[in-house]
Amino acid sequence: MSTFDVIVLGSGPGGYVTAIRASQLGFKTAIIEKENLGGVCLNWGCIPTKALLKSAQVFEYLQHAGDYGLQAEGVDKDFEAVVKRSRGVADGMSKGVQFLMKKNKIEVINGYGTLKSGKKVSVKSEDGKETEYSAEHIIIATGARSRELPSLPQDGKKIIGYREAMTLSEQPKKMIVVGSGAIGIEFAYFYNSMGTEVTVVEYLPNIVPVEDEDVSKQLERSFKKAGVKIMTSAEVTSVDTTGSGVKATVKTSKGEEVLEADIVLSAVGIKTNIENIGPEDVGIATDRDKILVNDYYQTNIPGYYAIGDVTPGQALAHVASAEGILCVEKIAGMHVEPLDYGNIPGCTYCSPEIASVGLTEKQAKEKGFDIKVGKFPFSASGKAKASGASDGFVKVIFDAKYGEWLGCHMIGAGVTDMIAEAVVARKLETTGHEVLKAVHPHPTMSEAVMEAVADAYDEVIHL
Numbered sequence: 469m470s471t472f473d474v475i476v477l478g479s480g481p482g483g484y485v486t487a488i489r490a491s492q493l494g495f496k497t498a499i500i501e502k503e504n505l506g507g508v509c510l511n512w513g514c515i516p517t518k519a520l521l522k523s524a525q526v527f528e529y530l531q532h533a534g535d536y537g538l539q540a541e542g543v544d545k546d547f548e549a550v551v552k553r554s555r556g557v558a559d560g561m562s563k564g565v566q567f568l569m570k571k572n573k574i575e576v577i578n579g580y581g582t583l584k585s586g587k588k589v590s591v592k593s594e595d596g597k598e599t600e601y602s603a604e605h606i607i608i609a610t611g612a613r614s615r616e617l618p619s620l621p622q623d624g625k626k627i628i629g630y631r632e633a634m635t636l637s638e639q640p641k642k643m644i645v646v647g648s649g650a651i652g653i654e655f656a657y658f659y660n661s662m663g664t665e666v667t668v669v670e671y672l673p674n675i676v677p678v679e680d681e682d683v684s685k686q687l688e689r690s691f692k693k694a695g696v697k698i699m700t701s702a703e704v705t706s707v708d709t710t711g712s713g714v715k716a717t718v719k720t721s722k723g724e725e726v727l728e729a730d731i732v733l734s735a736v737g738i739k740t741n742i743e744n745i746g747p748e749d750v751g752i753a754t755d756r757d758k759i760l761v762n763d764y765y766q767t768n769i770p771g772y773y774a775i776g777d778v779t780p781g782q783a784l785a786h787v788a789s790a791e792g793i794l795c796v797e798k799i800a801g802m803h804v805e806p807l808d809y810g811n812i813p814g815c816t817y818c819s820p821e822i823a824s825v826g827l828t829e830k831q832a833k834e835k836g837f838d839i840k841v842g843k844f845p846f847s848a849s850g851k852a853k854a855s856g857a858s859d860g861f862v863k864v865i866f867d868a869k870y871g872e873w874l875g876c877h878m879i880g881a882g883v884t885d886m887i888a889e890a891v892v893a894r895k896l897e898t899t900g901h902e903v904l905k906a907v908h909p910h911p912t913m914s915e916a917v918m919e920a921v922a923d924a925y926d927e928v929i930h931l
């Protein structure tokens with residue numbers, strides 16, 4: 469039996485990053501993967517969606533070339549080519565992980581892994597052969613898949629999940645997107661930009677419900693202006709797929725409505741991959757579909773750890789990677805601080821983009837903080853005006869007593885690249901005054917952060 473110091477089960481951004489860090493720390497490491505290296509993120513999530521969204525954005529730019537004094541005639545899309553480009557980007561990224569595994573001398577084991585007691589993993593390869601491997605430390609990083617609701621049974625054709633949504637061979641004319649979290653909203657934006665008639669149905673009163681209410685309202689306005697139909701406080705109770713398209717029954721406060729479309733995209737969350745990997749055989753504690761871990765990602769059974777989407781906590785690629793690094797550094801005996809889940813940025817890459825970190829205004833008030841709120845609209849930003857991107861704003865929330873930066877919420881062009889400023893500032897326990905006195909370059913969208921902070925302290929210049 470091959471023996472390792474560390475075996476990582478699953479090669480998503482949790483698993484492959486963990487394996488690299490383990491190898492850097494001198495551990496003999498193996499990674500087990502049943503599909504392509506890179507997991508959901510590189511193959512079916514973060515990266516291929518961003519490639520699709522880029523095509524949508526370029527298409528929109530070309531359609532609005534006149535706004536910039538340019539002429540672009542005969543602009544059209546080739547849906548198949550857009551999907552092909554996205555798949556190409558994903559394949560390239562997966563090959564990049566292959567290279568990184570080789571570079572870091574990590575053994576890649578292809579096949580379906582099942583946990584065994586005695587710190588072992590059994591791997592079934594495609595030809596049905598089973599091989600056992602053992603390790604001092606086994607790190608479970610098997611991730612998650614699209615969650616299915618009884619009212620929305622995915623058939624992969626008329627009721628689809630995210631995998632099908634990014635590989636459709638034909639562009640639907642009409643689409644219903646159920647769920648307005650990041651995944652639903654990104655696909656709604658993509659398909660609407662490509663010319664599909666999109667209706668978003670959200671159960672809660674606001675779209676992007678985890679975001680600050682001001683951001684939700686701004687996105688709703690921008691989406692409606694772009695032609696997306698939005699139904700909030702609404703629930704799809706059933707979908708009839710017997711005809712040529714779909715008929716979705718939607719329950720709202722006003723009664724029931726039947727929406728007709730070609731396809732329904734179910735974007736109602738994720739379900740973890742823990743069935744059939746055997747946590748129960750080893751005695752690993754789970755709660756609903758999550759593997760329970762402590763601050764260092766140790767399960768209740770010594771030698772077994774879990775990180776990423778398969779554990780509680782935000783289901784995000786950067787969270788999975790950070791957890792994995794922390795987990796192996798702890799195994800290596802390094803002094804590590806538990807991850808601060810209150811300082812994890814969240815981004816949605818529609819247009820306008822959304823980025824946020826920390827408490828929303830509502831949460832800050834509910835927690836009893838006396839707050840100072842500042843807001844700076846991109847309509848007052850020179851760079852935004854010059855770029856033709858004046859939709860949106862930066863909103864900041866400070867604790868009035870000690871100046872702690874409680875939350876930062878942004879909506880606008882390029883804000884997903886701007887949120888890191890707030891993350892670093894919060895990590896360093898920076899106060900508003902220090903942000904204000906840190907000179908920001910002109911003209912940039914990032915000046916809006918400084919101005920929003922200035923607004924919170926009644927020192928705003930450009931409003």
Ligand SMILES: Cc1cc2nc3c(=O)[nH]c(=O)nc-3n(C[C@H](O)[C@H](O)[C@H](O)COP(=O)(O)OP(=O)(O)OC[C@H]3O[C@@H](n4cnc5c(N)ncnc54)[C@H](O)[C@@H]3O)c2cc1C
Pocket residue numbers: 477478479480481482483500501502503504505506507508509510512513514515517579580581582609610611612630651741744745775776777778783784785786787788
């Ligand atoms: C459409 C979409 C867009 C997204 N966009 C973003 C984004 O922009 N930013 C962001 O931060 N997050 C995004 N996410 C979320 C992100 O993809 C996940 O949080 C991240 O991939 C989780 O990483 P992970 O390593 O925990 O698991 P995964 O990426 O799910 O990887 C798990 C791996 O384990 C393998 N595996 C499972 N069981 C076994 C087994 N028994 N044997 C062997 N291998 C196994 C799987 O095949 C898979 O490769 C998106 C998700 C989706 C679906």
